[in-house]
Amino acid sequence: MMQMPRRDLSRSNAQFRRAVQRLPLGVSSTFRYWGEDRTIYLAEGKGGRIRDIDGNHYVDYRLGYGPAILGYADNRVDAAARRGMEVGGVFALSTERELAVADRIAKMVPSAELVRFSNSGTEAVMGALRLARAYTGRESYLLVEGGYHGLFDAAMWQADVEGWDAGSNADPEVVPYGKGIPPTVRKLAHLVPMNDMQRLEDTFRRHGDQLAAMLIEPIQGNCCAISARAEYVQLARKLCDQYGVLLIIDEVKTGFRVAKGGVQSLLGVRPDISTFAKAMGNGYPIAVITGRADVMRCFRCGGASHGGTYTAHSVSLAAAEACLRILDETPALATLADYGARLKTGVSSILDARGIVHSYTGHDSMFGLFFAAEPPDNYRAWKTSDYSFYDQMAYFLHDLGVICEPDSREPWFMCEAHGLDPACLTDTLKAVETAVDLTLEHLETAEKAS
Numbered sequence: 459m460m461q462m463p464r465r466d467l468s469r470s471n472a473q474f475r476r477a478v479q480r481l482p483l484g485v486s487s488t489f490r491y492w493g494e495d496r497t498i499y500l501a502e503g504k505g506g507r508i509r510d511i512d513g514n515h516y517v518d519y520r521l522g523y524g525p526a527i528l529g530y531a532d533n534r535v536d537a538a539a540r541r542g543m544e545v546g547g548v549f550a551l552s553t554e555r556e557l558a559v560a561d562r563i564a565k566m567v568p569s570a571e572l573v574r575f576s577n578s579g580t581e582a583v584m585g586a587l588r589l590a591r592a593y594t595g596r597e598s599y600l601l602v603e604g605g606y607h608g609l610f611d612a613a614m615w616q617a618d619v620e621g622w623d624a625g626s627n628a629d630p631e632v633v634p635y636g637k638g639i640p641p642t643v644r645k646l647a648h649l650v651p652m653n654d655m656q657r658l659e660d661t662f663r664r665h666g667d668q669l670a671a672m673l674i675e676p677i678q679g680n681c682c683a684i685s686a687r688a689e690y691v692q693l694a695r696k697l698c699d700q701y702g703v704l705l706i707i708d709e710v711k712t713g714f715r716v717a718k719g720g721v722q723s724l725l726g727v728r729p730d731i732s733t734f735a736k737a738m739g740n741g742y743p744i745a746v747i748t749g750r751a752d753v754m755r756c757f758r759c760g761g762a763s764h765g766g767t768y769t770a771h772s773v774s775l776a777a778a779e780a781c782l783r784i785l786d787e788t789p790a791l792a793t794l795a796d797y798g799a800r801l802k803t804g805v806s807s808i809l810d811a812r813g814i815v816h817s818y819t820g821h822d823s824m825f826g827l828f829f830a831a832e833p834p835d836n837y838r839a840w841k842t843s844d845y846s847f848y849d850q851m852a853y854f855l856h857d858l859g860v861i862c863e864p865d866s867r868e869p870w871f872m873c874e875a876h877g878l879d880p881a882c883l884t885d886t887l888k889a890v891e892t893a894v895d896l897t898l899e900h901l902e903t904a905e906k907a908s
C-alpha cells in the first residue's frame with residue numbers, strides 16, 4: 459500500500475468554520491467551495507504558484523480560471539496598475555488610455571474594428587447579445603451544448619448531459635443552471651451539439667430567420683477544452699450570413715491566450731462580434747465587446763444600451779495596456795504554449811508507462827485531459843469518458859501540491875511564469891506520477907471491495 463499524501467489544512471478548516479457564518483458556503487463563488495474539509499483559503503500567489511494560509515505550496519493550473527496569463531502578481535503589470543491608480547479611479551468620463559488599449563486590441567484582432575470596454579466576461583457577453591438583438595431586431599439565439607457564457611439568465615441554459623441516456627435517440631433535456639432562472643426565457647434559446655454539421659443546418663433552416671445571434675466558444679473553456687473543427691465554425695459563419703444572424707465568438711477564455719488574435723485567428727473565421735476578458739488584464743477585471751463597425755455603432759444614444767460605473771477603470775485599463783503589450787511584443791504566448799506541450803508529453807509518458815489510454819483536447823495553453831483514445835468532439839461525447847479516474851487523480855494532486863480543477867470539465871491553464879520556472883514542470887510531473895499510482899491503487903481496492 460502506498461502512503462496517502464497528507465496536507466495540514468487546519469487553518470483553512472478553521473477559517474471555513476468562521477467564514478460560513480457570514481458568507482454562503484464560506485466563499486464568494488460557489489465553485490470555490492470544495493467541501494468542509496477541503497475548501498482552501500489563500501495567502502498569496504506569485505508566478506505559477508500559490509500558497510494557502512496553512513503554508514502549503516502548489517503549482518496552480520487554474521490560474522483563476524485563466525486570467526493569470528503571465529502569472530500571479532506579475533511585476534510589469536502590477537507596476538502599470540499602480541500608475542493607473544494615480545489617475546484616480548473612475549470619473550463617469552473617458553480617459554486617453556481607452557483609445558490606446560482599443561488600438562492595441564484592433565492591431566492584435568483583425569475583426570475588432572470597434573471596441574467597447576466592460577468589467578467581466580458575463581457583462582461583455584450580455585452586452586454582445588443585446589447588441590446583436592438591437593442590430594437584427596430579433597430575440598432568439600443559438601447556443602452550443604457545453605459552452606458557458608457567464609452568469610446571466612439568457613446564457614444559463616445547458617444540455618443535461620449528466621442526466622441523459624447516451625444510448626437513446628433523444629436529445630439531452632435543456633435545463634437551467636440552477637434555480638432562479640425564469641423558464642419564460644427558455645423559449646428564446648436554441649441549443650445544438652458542437653461539430654454536428656447536419657444539426658446546425660437543420661436548426662438554421664427551422665429557426666434561422668428568428669435568430670439574432672449564434673454564440674460559440676470554439677474551445678470550450680468550461681467543458682474539457684472540447685474544440686470545434688474549423689469547418690464547423692466556417693459553416694456557422696456561412697449560415698449566419700445566409701440567414702442574417704450575427705456570429706458571436708466568445709473568446710473570454712481563449713482570447714489573448716491561444717493566439718494573439720484569439721481562437722478566431724486559428725480557425726480563420728471572422729465573427730461579427732467577439733468578447734474578450736480574462737487574459738487581457740492578467741487578472742485585473744476588464745473585458746471587451748468588439749466587432750464590425752456597423753454593428754458596434756448600435757451602441758449609441760437611442761440604440762443598444764451599454765455602460766456601467768466601473769467600465770474602463772483606470773487601474774484595469776493600465777494593467778490591460780501593459781499585459782497586452784507584453785502578449786503582443788514578447789514571446790510570452792509561445793513560452794506558455796511550449797510549457798503546455800512539455801507538460802502533456804511528461805504526463806503522457808507517465809500514463810503510457812502504465813498502459814493508461816488517454817488523449818488531450820484544446821490547445822497547449824489550455825487543455826483537457828481525457829481518459830479515452832480519442833478526445834470528445836462535443837459535450838455528449840464527454841459523457842462516454844471514464845472521468846472517475848480524473849476526479850480521483852485531481853483529489854490526490856491537490857494533496858501533492860498541484861492545483862487543477864477537481865471537475866474534469868475545466869481545462870488546465872498555463873501561464874508564462876510556468877514556462878520560466880524550471881521547477882514547475884518537475885514538481886508537477888513528480889506529483890502526477892504519484893497521483894496516478896495512488897489512483898490506480900485506490901480504484902483497484904474499490905473494485906475488489908465491490
Ligand SMILES: Cc1ncc(COP(=O)(O)O)c(C=O)c1O
Pocket residue numbers: 523578579580581583606607608609675679680708709710711735
Ligand atoms: C467563455 C466564457 N464566457 C464568459 C464567461 C464569464 O466570465 P466572467 O466570469 O468574467 O463573468 C466565462 C467565465 O468563465 C467564460 O469562460
